[in-house]
Amino acid sequence: EKQELNARVILAHCEKWMERVGWTANFDRAADGTVAESHAGIEFVDSEVYKLLEGMAWELGRMPDPALERRYHALVARVAAAQEPDGYLHTSFGRPGQPARFSNLEWGHELYCFGHLIQAAVARLRTGHDDALPAVARRLADHVWDVFGPGGRVAVCGHPEIEPALAELARATGEPRYLELARLFVERRGTGTLGPIAYGAEYFQDDTPVRDATVLRGHAVRALYLSAGAVDVAVETDDAELRAAVEAQWEATVARRTYVTGGMGSHHLDEAFGTDFELPPDRAYAETCAGIASNMLSWRLLLQSGDPRYAELIERTLLNTVLVSPREDGRAFYYTNTLQQREEGVEPDEFEVTDRALSSLRAPWFWVSCCPTNVARTLASVQLSFATASETGVQLHQYGSYAIDTVLGDGRRVQLDVRSGYPFDGEVTVEVGGETAVEFALTLRVPSWARGAATLRDRGVPVAVDGDTVTIERRFTPGETVVLSLPMEPRVTRPHPRIDAVRGQVAIERGPLVLCVESPDLPHGLDTEHVEIDLSVPPRASANGAVVTLRGRADDQPASLLPYGDPVPAPRTAPFEAALVPYFSWANRGPSTMRVWIPA
Amino acid sequence: EKQELNARVILAHCEKWMERVGWTANFDRAADGTVAESHAGIEFVDSEVYKLLEGMAWELGRMPDPALERRYHALVARVAAAQEPDGYLHTSFGRPGQPARFSNLEWGHELYCFGHLIQAAVARLRTGHDDALPAVARRLADHVWDVFGPGGRVAVCGHPEIEPALAELARATGEPRYLELARLFVERRGTGTLGPIAYGAEYFQDDTPVRDATVLRGHAVRALYLSAGAVDVAVETDDAELRAAVEAQWEATVARRTYVTGGMGSHHLDEAFGTDFELPPDRAYAETCAGIASNMLSWRLLLQSGDPRYAELIERTLLNTVLVSPREDGRAFYYTNTLQQREEGVEPDEFEVTDRALSSLRAPWFWVSCCPTNVARTLASVQLSFATASETGVQLHQYGSYAIDTVLGDGRRVQLDVRSGYPFDGEVTVEVGGETAVEFALTLRVPSWARGAATLRDRGVPVAVDGDTVTIERRFTPGETVVLSLPMEPRVTRPHPRIDAVRGQVAIERGPLVLCVESPDLPHGLDTEHVEIDLSVPPRASANGAVVTLRGRADDQPASLLPYGDPVPAPRTAPFEAALVPYFSWANRGPSTMRVWIPA
Structure with a gap:
């Protein structure tokens, strides 16, 4: 339902607003050389266009739509036209009248924006198209390799994001240099390459190397994007120490610095984690983007370990932080997600841009507008995290109504139809599809709040449920059902x-x-x-x-x-x-x- | 004891730091025309020099000190040299290469700085000297009259402060134009003359006219300085409606938006009041300057009404917010005053400038360093608020050890010696001094927490204590004592x-x-x-x-x-x-x- 809203309203809303406030036109002006005098918005608005492109790419993969496809290609062409001959692409830096390239790594957000462009390209590659945007992304990543790669400048960006993006691009393209670059950026963090800022080095996690830290701290979105990239690097380079460090940080952060909604971040001033147990409901920042970033991290940890705790936090955060953001009509968003509203808020004007922290009701657009486009790309791709397939089976992590058609590692094809009124109703029916019987292991997650009260019927026969997952491994015949019943008492x-x-x-x-x-x-x-x-x-x-x-x-x-x-x-x-x-x-x-x- | 620390250490500490960071030298550079290229600090650092001058002036009035007097005159001469021929005086605006005068009333702080210069001049006038700085202040106030007075530009400053300053200058000089100017600035506030800012018009109280508001809101120091100015204007213009409006705002703010320490302001982001009862101890902002500003307001209300509730809040705020700021050695300060420190803080470097919101321990100096100089001017003059004299008597509002030598409205001279170990010990002895008996009314404040348990002995004879003050009116003979005993059980x-x-x-x-x-x-x-x-x-x-x-x-x-x-x-x-x-x-x-x- 929310995915339909995204396809129907949110993507177009973001596109329309970015035209209106001139952020898209920055690329046209960069291409024709006039942007230095007329740049609209702060220095990371490029990234909003890229997140919209990522959302469009996922949506086109989910549900083809010729009109959306035309809009997508038109937008990609405008972005591509602004790329410079050496691959660099940013509308706020490097031209006459603009600050020099990479002259303000603390606040300039150049590599951050590159990261979002690369993630948009990865979405395109993952949905089966190696076309214009992936080509732009490769040229851009090659440029970053030349400047910041081995033997280049030893530096990182004030806002992590390029780390997971480069690791994903390496996976999607098979290019090992991109992974090495991601590794370098992760390893350099915490070594003091960034200059001093008023919020302190903790703000952008330059206080402690990733592998030495014990808990997430500083700006929540920065900390979570960085951690996601660190997991990618750890997995791809078989760095068990790094992976264990991030797992321990996740655990400490969830146990001591997370709201009951899954929201993270309790400081408005620097959008940061507070100290342990500093979780005021009325001043919860719990930024929508931090919820999305938290799920990016948990998803990576889930993929590596299969541990259902990660899926459980994803569910909590998705339903109780990320989905809070869009208004029912998809035309206004929460940037922060308070857990207590003491006074009635004021409806923002539908045609005004709002300051992120003042919106007591959802607002149509923000001066810093990371959240709407982040919601758009998340909703367009969220179904990809509902289930996974392994060599021998299928694991259901999230419940709802969806269909699975996958091929296991050894070539067996598994088709499943998952039906439920979840999260309002607790009965989840999994019906086996296809045309022939197939043997595989079906694993269902049992949320911690359901333990001891969940029941499972396999072809109508009760099966014991006593752990945080339950697995049925047998030969499944088309039409057979497995029904999981989760307790829905408050x-x-x-x-x-x-x-x-x-x-x-x-x-x-x-x-x-x-x-x-x-x-x-x-x-x-x-x-x-x-x-x-x-x-x-x-x-x-x-x-x-x-x-x-x-x-x-x-x-x-x-x-x-x-x-x-x-x-x-x-x-x-x-x-x-x-x-x-x-x-x-x-x-x-x-x-x-x-x-x-x-x-x- | 804290006043001695101020005289001995704090004033010199502020003076030394402002030389070190170049804020004092801004005046020299303004005088020689080089400041546009070399201005040090943000656009309101002039005010820190003025607050130091105010503190020095009060201190010289309290306790003459030839060395301090030389330093004072030298500093005044440097400030005076930067005044322009038409009276304007600000080191950040109006010269070639600088923004135009009054081009950024929202954030420029020009009139705010003028206000602090004027208050420094008032301190000089009140301590008996009509010399260089008062002359500078008159020329500056006349310039403001020309620009913003009747028929001039209808505008206010983003940071209130000139309002009480002009009213005080009017009282000290007898010049009615200064009062009229203060009145205009108070009346214009809340009428939308300031442009939009991200924090909203509430931040600088431009959302609602002073006489229509029901509670203090927005940036705490701004709200409190404005209210102090509004009381001055109300009293001097016999505007009972305006005075009643501020009294009601004070009452609502104390009842719903004040910490148990008297601290005001619970938002770090915009240094602002929260909504009613939003008073998290661990995120208390409770800025030192807001405590000082609160006492400026309460003092004015006390003078007009004699209501001991105002004196009681002054006592609470002085002892539990303002005095928290200076470290025992007087060389470091709290800018914000948290009521809960969950993790051990980090000692700031004694030679580094600190960000205001990061100091978990007191810091020697801040990039925005309003608090140390505000503490200095407050400590140098705080004794002036301990007692008042009326036509027929003396009112003791605060207890400690001090001497009073005053002449009542009708010419009777009253000398009193107040002795106590207060606030640690509850026994306050008031001994009548002088050489002849004199009839007058002695009024002592009885704090609300002492009601029902306080006792009073007049010449050793118990006197009933049942209200929030107790008054003894008789003929007092030198050497006689009145002893108030306040309960000191926790x-x-x-x-x-x-x-x-x-x-x-x-x-x-x-x-x-x-x-x-x-x-x-x-x-x-x-x-x-x-x-x-x-x-x-x-x-x-x-x-x-x-x-x-x-x-x-x-x-x-x-x-x-x-x-x-x-x-x-x-x-x-x-x-x-x-x-x-x-x-x-x-x-x-x-x-x-x-x-x-x-x-x-």
């Missing part, structure tokens, strides 16, 4: 006692969804600042969320001028039932107040 | 239930001091993240703080990958006694962890 979730900011509060989850209380679901005159949950009445499931028992509370009378010192408790209202809705769906009914964590 | 303070971030935690206060637990006072191996307070054992007083009973706690075992979902509680240690110290004194023993709010 759960009361309490926070770790070191998360001071939500002490004495609970979150209600149902299946993979984090729920929230939103003011439109409260009796007239009550907002989410003035309710408590009555846990003596167990929450019960509703169609898309839960029904809980709340009590209203007036503001307590302060005992003194300041709000400290034994306020006299105000009386509570009688208990009443109220609906909790999925957090991802909030703020689609106009200005509202909202909270995920509810005082208990 | 108090357990609970937060308003809407302050989610400190739910289930308590603060311990003793007298006017907020206390904190700091890791050097915990058993080896325990930090402040791993303690709970046992309130079944009442806290007891220590010499400078309190002794409480704590229990240590290991990190609970998470039940899942993420820190959510019924963690298994770790065992607690046996209870032990630990010292709590005054919050203002923390981080003077090297890197430490600290918290004001303790889980109970």
Whole structure:
């Protein structure tokens, strides 16, 4: 459904806005030599065009569309025209009147933009086309090799991103130099090649080499992109130490620096991770792009280990951070994803560009607009991470309704039809397709919240489910079904006692969804600042969320001028039932107040 | 004691640093025409020199010092030499190669800097000298009148400050144009004369006219300086509506947007107030300058109303926000004042300039270094707010050890010697001085936390104390004493239930001091993240703080990958006694962890 919205609305929305604010035209002006006087936007807007191209490429791979294909080729041609003879391609640097190339690695974002161009080219290669954009990307990567490769300048970009991109390009093209370049960029990080900045070297992870770090820190998107690249390099170069280091960092970060929504980053100032357990819901930054980057990292770790914990975090983050961003109509986005809205927000103008941190409601476009295009490329490709195939079987990591048609390592063809009303309904039916019986291992992930309560029926016969995956290995005949039933009763979730900011509060989850209380679901005159949950009445499931028992509370009378010192408790209202809705769906009914964590 | 430190160390520290970073030399270069190529620092560093001059002027008024006086005059001469023939004086604007004068009112800080020069001149006038700097200030204010006065440009500065400065200059010089100019700047605010900025018009209070606003919002220092100016204007123009509006804003802000330390501002990104009850201790911004600005506002409201609530907030803010800033040795400062330090900080280099928001320990100087000079001017003049005199009596607002020698409105001379070990000891002795008996009213403030427990002895005879002040009106004979005894038992303070971030935690206060637990006072191996307070054992007083009973706690075992979902509680240690110290004194023993709010 969200993929359809992406195809139908979001891609065109991003395209239209980037024309409107002049970011696409920067390439035309770079080609005709006038960009120095007329460059629109900050120095990394090239990357937004590239992320749109990546989203278009994935979408064309998912669902052919001649009109989209024409728009894609037209946009690629404009980008390609701006490439310089030596392969360099950036609209903000290097021409007369512009800063010199690579003169500001701390903030210039040149290699960062290159990385997004390369990822767009990889999407094109992965969807079966080695055409114009991959050619541009090869020339660009070759240029980077000449400048920053062995014997070249020992430096890195202030914003990691080219690392995973080069590793992916190496895989997609078989060119080992690109992998070596990715390796060099990963290894150089943390050695102090970048100059001092006000936020400190931690901001761009230049404080500690990747293999020595113990937890993710600094700017969240930077840290996560870098880690994704480090895993790619570790895997391709058989560097077990590097891979183990990133795995340990992932684990520490998830255990101590991650919101219940999977969101990462609690500092608005520098868009950064806080210290351990510093996770204020009302000041959650939880940038949409950090959620996407977190999933890029977890996906790589899942592929290497098969460990379902990675798939579980992907699910949590996708449903409760990434999908929060687009408005129901696909024409406005959250950049940050607060877990508590104390006052009703203000609807941004549909024709104004918004500052990223001020949007209390979703906004159509931002001065720094990394999130909408990142959502677009993610939605266009997300189905690729639902399942994997190995030599002998198929592993289902995410549930929904989709079809699988794959060939295992040894040539056996497996076709599966996965059907469910997940994440709202817990019953997942896997029906074997094809025309002949085939032997393989079918592995299904069992989320941690379902352990002990999930059931599985293979051709109607119950099968024991006791781990974090369950595997059925047999000869499957077309038409046979395996049905996994996951419990969908709402759960009361309490926070770790070191998360001071939500002490004495609970979150209600149902299946993979984090729920929230939103003011439109409260009796007239009550907002989410003035309710408590009555846990003596167990929450019960509703169609898309839960029904809980709340009590209203007036503001307590302060005992003194300041709000400290034994306020006299105000009386509570009688208990009443109220609906909790999925957090991802909030703020689609106009200005509202909202909270995920509810005082208990 | 802190005033001695200021005179001995802080003033010279600021002077030395501003020479070192070239901010003082900007004036020399402006005078010789070379500043456009060589200006040091951001566009409001002029103001730091002015705040130092203000601090020097107050200090010279407090305690003559020929060496300081020479340094003062030398610095004034360098500033005066940079004034242009038409009175304009700013080192960042208006010369060839610089932006035009008043071309960037949103961020240029020109009128803001003028305001600080004018306040420095007022300090000189108030300490009895109408010499060089007041002359410079008059020429500058006349220039502002020409440009922005009636019939001139209808505009305001992005950073309020000139408003209270002009009103004070009007009082000190009797020149009504300066008051009218202050009035115009106050009235124009909130009418949208400033252009759009990323943080929104609320940031510089241009969203709503002062008289229509209901609470302080946006950048805290800007909001508080503006309010101080608005009170000045309201009083001098008999504008009861404007004064009532600011009083109501003060009350709403104190009741909903103020930390227990008196600190204001909970957003790092824009140094701004959060929404109501958004007061996270670990992300408290509580800028030192906002504390100083808050006291400027409260002092003006106190003078107009005599309401002791204003004096009580001044005391809280002075002792628990402003005095936190300078290190014990006076050579390093906090810019922001967190209420919870989760990890040990890193000692900044004594010779490096620090970013304001990164200093987990006090730093010697900042790129934006408003706080050290603001502390200097505050400490040099703070004694002026301890007491006031009216037609018929003397009012003591703050306690400590000081002498009063004043002449009442009708000519009676009153001399008093105030002695106490306050804020550590609660006994305040007021001894009447002079040589002859005199009849007057002596009013003493009774803090809200002392109500019902304070006692007063007049010449040894108990007097009833039942309000927020107590007044003794009689004929006083030299040598007679009045002794006020304030209770100094530690108090357990609970937060308003809407302050989610400190739910289930308590603060311990003793007298006017907020206390904190700091890791050097915990058993080896325990930090402040791993303690709970046992309130079944009442806290007891220590010499400078309190002794409480704590229990240590290991990190609970998470039940899942993420820190959510019924963690298994770790065992607690046996209870032990630990010292709590005054919050203002923390981080003077090297890197430490600290918290004001303790889980109970």
